[in-house]
Amino acid sequence: MTGFLVGKLVSHALLGALLGTVGSVVQLSAGVRTWLQLLAGGLIMVFGLAQLGVPGFRNITVEPPLSWMRFVRNRSRSRATFAPTVLGVATVLLPCGVTLSVEALALASGSALVGVAIMAMFVLGTSPLFVVLGYAARKAAAAWRGRLSVLTGIVVLATGLYTFNGGLELAGSPLAASHIAHTVAGESPGDESVVSVVEGKQTVRITARTGYYSPENVQVSGGLPTTLVVHSEDARGCVRAFLVPEYNVEKILPVEGETRIDLGVLQSGTIAYSCGMGMYTGTITVA
Structure with missing residues (x-):
């Protein structure tokens, strides 16, 4: 063997x-x-x-x-x-x-x-x-x-x-x-603790670890220039291939460190992101 x-x-x-x-x-x-x-x-x-x-x-x-x-x-x-x-x-x-x-x-x-x-x-x-x-x-x-x-x-x-x-x-x-799971269970309130606004600019921080992204759903405000910061903590495997299809974003995350992604001024709606295999997912809800 x-x-x-x-x-x-x-x-x-x-x-x-x-x-x-x-x-x-x-x-x-x-x-x-x-x-x-x-x-x-x-x-x-x-x-x-x-x-x-x-x-x-x-x-x-x-x-x-x-x-x-x-x-x-x-x-x-x-x-x-x-x-x-x-x-x-x-x-x-x-x-x-x-x-x-x-x-x-x-x-x-x-x-x-x-x-x-x-x-x-x-x-x-x-x-x-x-x-x-x-x-x-x-x-x-x-x-x-x-x-x-x-x-x-x-x-x-x-x-x-x-x-x-x-x-x-x-x-x-x-x-x-x-x-389907979200439809059946209903949308859970988005996490606002990872969102900060300084001088009219919004920053959203999510964490990528081996096997998942967290938080799973983030609540942000629309109409603000927004930067998504993906913080990698021992991120290995598929989770490192980070995609935001709506914005044509494709990034290979480091195992450790931060990746900054400019999302521009957000409009109301839902922004979905996932790993390269669609196995690990998350959403950003824009109010």
Whole structure:
């Protein structure tokens, strides 16, 4: 398992460097990122429904070339010392909606070093989960047999829904999970404690930490020149790709430090922001 994870880490880090380098020349717009995520999520859901044998989907299969299948099979059965490492390196060629989203983040970073860091953190962060799933799969294969296929289909379908919802969040769709939750629960009062006005200029401070932005909703005044200050505190992963689609803002936040964003004079309404995958979101309500 160690050799496999080392190989995966090396291949994904190299891919991150390549994507970051390409991103320094061609940046992905928020619109392209949104459609990429929606497409990835839709495809994953289709594969999940096919795995579950749902009528109309059960015959849909996507298989790599036979030569690739033989390579994977031989490496997985091989007792050679470096076989697991080679197999880990080869996983960079396997498509996955979540991986595509992280690759988009590396591309949007516009930096080879940041691209390496993003992909490396993705592999290191998901490695414990893969170890647990691999162990569970071996046990389940003997005990459940046919049930494993159903379980896999459910996991794939859930992953597709999660990825697709990220695209809806990026698009600001009313069908996104956060919008539906707010509609059902009602809008909570916006936090005004992070807003300050000095000499007719308004400053809004939000904090970006690994896994979330806070506060989730901020109440500000309209008609004032406004600066949004995003304070990073050990911000890692997707939360560092900060988007404000309405203002065409795309920033890569530092792990520690502050990022200042000029929003101009605000008009009444709601300004939505999110991470690059639409996984973590927040709003600024302008009264």
